[in-house]
Amino acid sequence: MSAAGDRPLRADARRNRARVLDAADEIFATKGVGASTEEVAKRAGVGVGTVFRHFPTKEALLEAVLVARFGRLAEEARGLVGADDAGAAFFGFLAAVVDQSASKNAFAGALAQAGVDVEAALGRAGAELWEALGVLLTRAQAAGAVRPDAQVDQVVAVLVGASRAADYAPSAVPLILDGLRPR
Structure with a gap:
Protein backbone atom coordinates (compact mmCIF):
# COMPACT_ATOMS: atom_id res chain seq x y z
CA MET A 1 0.00 0.00 0.00
CA SER A 2 1.02 3.59 -0.37
CA ALA A 3 2.03 5.70 2.61
CA ALA A 4 -1.57 6.93 2.73
CA GLY A 5 -2.77 3.33 2.51
CA ASP A 6 -5.24 4.09 -0.25
CA ARG A 7 -3.94 2.00 -3.17
CA PRO A 8 -1.26 -0.60 -3.89
CA LEU A 9 2.18 0.66 -4.81
CA ARG A 10 3.59 0.25 -8.29
CA ALA A 11 6.43 -2.26 -8.60
CA ASP A 12 9.11 0.46 -8.78
CA ALA A 13 7.66 2.23 -5.75
CA ARG A 14 7.65 -1.07 -3.81
CA ARG A 15 11.31 -1.58 -4.72
CA ASN A 16 12.17 1.97 -3.65
CA ARG A 17 10.31 1.53 -0.36
CA ALA A 18 12.17 -1.72 0.33
CA ARG A 19 15.52 -0.09 -0.52
CA VAL A 20 14.72 2.82 1.81
CA LEU A 21 13.79 0.43 4.64
CA ASP A 22 16.96 -1.64 4.16
CA ALA A 23 19.12 1.47 4.03
CA ALA A 24 17.42 2.97 7.08
CA ASP A 25 17.91 -0.22 9.06
CA GLU A 26 21.61 -0.25 8.18
CA ILE A 27 22.19 3.48 8.75
CA PHE A 28 20.27 3.68 12.04
CA ALA A 29 21.91 0.48 13.32
CA THR A 30 25.42 1.74 12.59
CA LYS A 31 25.09 5.49 13.16
CA GLY A 32 22.22 5.62 15.63
CA VAL A 33 18.70 7.00 15.39
CA GLY A 34 20.10 10.52 15.12
CA ALA A 35 21.35 9.78 11.59
CA SER A 36 19.67 11.90 8.96
CA THR A 37 17.07 10.90 6.42
CA GLU A 38 19.41 12.36 3.81
CA GLU A 39 21.97 9.68 4.72
CA VAL A 40 19.24 7.05 4.36
CA ALA A 41 18.23 8.41 0.96
CA LYS A 42 21.83 8.45 -0.25
CA ARG A 43 22.43 4.86 0.92
CA ALA A 44 19.17 3.75 -0.75
CA GLY A 45 20.10 5.51 -4.00
CA VAL A 46 16.96 7.66 -3.99
CA GLY A 47 16.13 11.30 -3.38
CA VAL A 48 15.09 12.49 0.05
CA GLY A 49 11.65 13.25 -1.44
CA THR A 50 11.22 9.54 -2.12
CA VAL A 51 11.97 8.77 1.52
CA PHE A 52 9.35 11.26 2.69
CA ARG A 53 6.83 10.09 0.10
CA HIS A 54 6.89 6.66 1.73
CA PHE A 55 7.55 7.81 5.31
CA PRO A 56 6.22 11.30 6.01
CA THR A 57 8.29 11.65 9.20
Whole structure:
Protein backbone atom coordinates (compact mmCIF):
# COMPACT_ATOMS: atom_id res chain seq x y z
CA MET A 1 0.00 0.00 0.00
CA SER A 2 1.02 3.59 -0.37
CA ALA A 3 2.03 5.70 2.61
CA ALA A 4 -1.57 6.93 2.73
CA GLY A 5 -2.77 3.33 2.51
CA ASP A 6 -5.24 4.09 -0.25
CA ARG A 7 -3.94 2.00 -3.17
CA PRO A 8 -1.26 -0.60 -3.89
CA LEU A 9 2.18 0.66 -4.81
CA ARG A 10 3.59 0.25 -8.29
CA ALA A 11 6.43 -2.26 -8.60
CA ASP A 12 9.11 0.46 -8.78
CA ALA A 13 7.66 2.23 -5.75
CA ARG A 14 7.65 -1.07 -3.81
CA ARG A 15 11.31 -1.58 -4.72
CA ASN A 16 12.17 1.97 -3.65
CA ARG A 17 10.31 1.53 -0.36
CA ALA A 18 12.17 -1.72 0.33
CA ARG A 19 15.52 -0.09 -0.52
CA VAL A 20 14.72 2.82 1.81
CA LEU A 21 13.79 0.43 4.64
CA ASP A 22 16.96 -1.64 4.16
CA ALA A 23 19.12 1.47 4.03
CA ALA A 24 17.42 2.97 7.08
CA ASP A 25 17.91 -0.22 9.06
CA GLU A 26 21.61 -0.25 8.18
CA ILE A 27 22.19 3.48 8.75
CA PHE A 28 20.27 3.68 12.04
CA ALA A 29 21.91 0.48 13.32
CA THR A 30 25.42 1.74 12.59
CA LYS A 31 25.09 5.49 13.16
CA GLY A 32 22.22 5.62 15.63
CA VAL A 33 18.70 7.00 15.39
CA GLY A 34 20.10 10.52 15.12
CA ALA A 35 21.35 9.78 11.59
CA SER A 36 19.67 11.90 8.96
CA THR A 37 17.07 10.90 6.42
CA GLU A 38 19.41 12.36 3.81
CA GLU A 39 21.97 9.68 4.72
CA VAL A 40 19.24 7.05 4.36
CA ALA A 41 18.23 8.41 0.96
CA LYS A 42 21.83 8.45 -0.25
CA ARG A 43 22.43 4.86 0.92
CA ALA A 44 19.17 3.75 -0.75
CA GLY A 45 20.10 5.51 -4.00
CA VAL A 46 16.96 7.66 -3.99
CA GLY A 47 16.13 11.30 -3.38
CA VAL A 48 15.09 12.49 0.05
CA GLY A 49 11.65 13.25 -1.44
CA THR A 50 11.22 9.54 -2.12
CA VAL A 51 11.97 8.77 1.52
CA PHE A 52 9.35 11.26 2.69
CA ARG A 53 6.83 10.09 0.10
CA HIS A 54 6.89 6.66 1.73
CA PHE A 55 7.55 7.81 5.31
CA PRO A 56 6.22 11.30 6.01
CA THR A 57 8.29 11.65 9.20
CA LYS A 58 11.51 10.22 10.54
CA GLU A 59 9.44 8.58 13.29
CA ALA A 60 7.33 6.84 10.63
CA LEU A 61 10.55 5.53 9.08
CA LEU A 62 11.91 4.35 12.44
CA GLU A 63 8.59 2.66 13.17
CA ALA A 64 8.60 0.88 9.81
CA VAL A 65 12.16 -0.34 10.40
CA LEU A 66 11.25 -1.65 13.85
CA VAL A 67 8.12 -3.39 12.56
CA ALA A 68 10.14 -4.96 9.73
CA ARG A 69 12.72 -6.21 12.23
CA PHE A 70 10.03 -7.82 14.36
CA GLY A 71 8.59 -9.39 11.22
CA ARG A 72 11.98 -10.85 10.32
CA LEU A 73 12.43 -12.17 13.85
CA ALA A 74 9.02 -13.86 13.71
CA GLU A 75 9.95 -15.39 10.37
CA GLU A 76 13.27 -16.59 11.80
CA ALA A 77 11.51 -18.13 14.80
CA ARG A 78 9.01 -19.92 12.54
CA GLY A 79 11.94 -21.24 10.52
CA LEU A 80 13.44 -22.80 13.65
CA VAL A 81 10.29 -24.70 14.61
CA GLY A 82 11.40 -27.83 12.77
CA ALA A 83 14.95 -27.83 14.15
CA ASP A 84 16.21 -31.20 15.36
CA ASP A 85 17.47 -29.71 18.63
CA ALA A 86 14.56 -27.69 19.99
CA GLY A 87 16.56 -26.46 22.98
CA ALA A 88 19.45 -25.20 20.88
CA ALA A 89 17.01 -23.54 18.48
CA PHE A 90 15.20 -21.81 21.36
CA PHE A 91 18.31 -20.55 23.16
CA GLY A 92 20.03 -19.65 19.88
CA PHE A 93 17.02 -17.57 18.91
CA LEU A 94 17.01 -15.80 22.29
CA ALA A 95 20.72 -15.01 21.90
CA ALA A 96 20.11 -13.61 18.41
CA VAL A 97 17.32 -11.37 19.72
CA VAL A 98 19.57 -10.06 22.49
CA ASP A 99 22.38 -9.46 19.98
CA GLN A 100 20.07 -7.10 18.06
CA SER A 101 18.72 -5.41 21.15
CA ALA A 102 20.88 -2.28 21.27
CA SER A 103 19.55 -0.79 18.04
CA LYS A 104 16.02 -2.09 18.70
CA ASN A 105 16.05 -0.41 22.11
CA ALA A 106 17.29 2.82 20.52
CA PHE A 107 14.49 2.72 17.92
CA ALA A 108 11.86 2.01 20.57
CA GLY A 109 13.23 4.74 22.83
CA ALA A 110 13.22 7.35 20.07
CA LEU A 111 9.68 6.40 19.09
CA ALA A 112 8.43 6.50 22.69
CA GLN A 113 10.09 9.90 23.16
CA ALA A 114 8.24 11.13 20.06
CA GLY A 115 4.96 9.98 21.62
CA VAL A 116 4.51 6.79 19.61
CA ASP A 117 2.86 3.85 21.40
CA VAL A 118 5.52 1.31 20.43
CA GLU A 119 3.51 -1.73 21.50
CA ALA A 120 0.53 -0.61 19.41
CA ALA A 121 2.82 0.25 16.49
CA LEU A 122 4.25 -3.26 16.51
CA GLY A 123 0.73 -4.66 16.34
CA ARG A 124 0.57 -7.75 14.16
CA ALA A 125 4.36 -8.10 13.86
CA GLY A 126 4.67 -8.19 17.64
CA ALA A 127 1.82 -10.68 17.98
CA GLU A 128 3.36 -12.93 15.31
CA LEU A 129 6.70 -12.83 17.11
CA TRP A 130 5.09 -13.78 20.45
CA GLU A 131 3.20 -16.61 18.76
CA ALA A 132 6.32 -17.99 17.07
CA LEU A 133 8.29 -17.64 20.31
CA GLY A 134 5.52 -19.57 22.07
CA VAL A 135 5.89 -22.45 19.63
CA LEU A 136 9.67 -22.51 20.11
CA LEU A 137 9.15 -22.44 23.87
CA THR A 138 6.66 -25.32 23.81
CA ARG A 139 8.99 -27.44 21.69
CA ALA A 140 11.98 -26.68 23.93
CA GLN A 141 9.94 -27.55 27.02
CA ALA A 142 8.82 -30.84 25.43
CA ALA A 143 12.49 -31.62 24.76
CA GLY A 144 13.33 -30.95 28.41
CA ALA A 145 15.60 -28.01 27.57
CA VAL A 146 13.43 -25.34 29.21
CA ARG A 147 11.75 -25.40 32.60
CA PRO A 148 8.15 -26.54 32.28
CA ASP A 149 6.67 -23.63 34.25
CA ALA A 150 8.02 -20.94 31.90
CA GLN A 151 5.37 -19.03 29.97
CA VAL A 152 5.84 -16.92 26.86
CA ASP A 153 5.17 -13.61 28.64
CA GLN A 154 7.85 -14.54 31.18
CA VAL A 155 10.26 -15.40 28.38
CA VAL A 156 9.58 -12.00 26.82
CA ALA A 157 10.30 -10.36 30.20
CA VAL A 158 13.56 -12.33 30.43
CA LEU A 159 14.44 -11.17 26.91
CA VAL A 160 13.77 -7.54 27.83
CA GLY A 161 15.96 -7.88 30.92
CA ALA A 162 18.73 -9.63 29.03
CA SER A 163 18.55 -7.01 26.28
CA ARG A 164 18.96 -4.20 28.81
CA ALA A 165 21.74 -6.09 30.59
CA ALA A 166 23.59 -6.52 27.29
CA ASP A 167 24.14 -2.74 27.24
CA TYR A 168 25.79 -2.74 30.67
CA ALA A 169 27.12 -6.21 31.42
CA PRO A 170 27.11 -8.47 28.35
CA SER A 171 28.64 -11.29 30.40
CA ALA A 172 25.42 -11.41 32.46
CA VAL A 173 23.27 -12.41 29.46
CA PRO A 174 24.06 -16.16 29.57
CA LEU A 175 23.36 -16.17 33.30
CA ILE A 176 19.99 -14.50 32.73
CA LEU A 177 19.01 -16.90 29.95
CA ASP A 178 20.14 -19.88 32.03
CA GLY A 179 17.29 -19.06 34.41
CA LEU A 180 14.99 -20.63 31.79
CA ARG A 181 16.76 -23.99 31.96
CA PRO A 182 15.33 -26.79 34.11
CA ARG A 183 16.51 -26.94 37.70
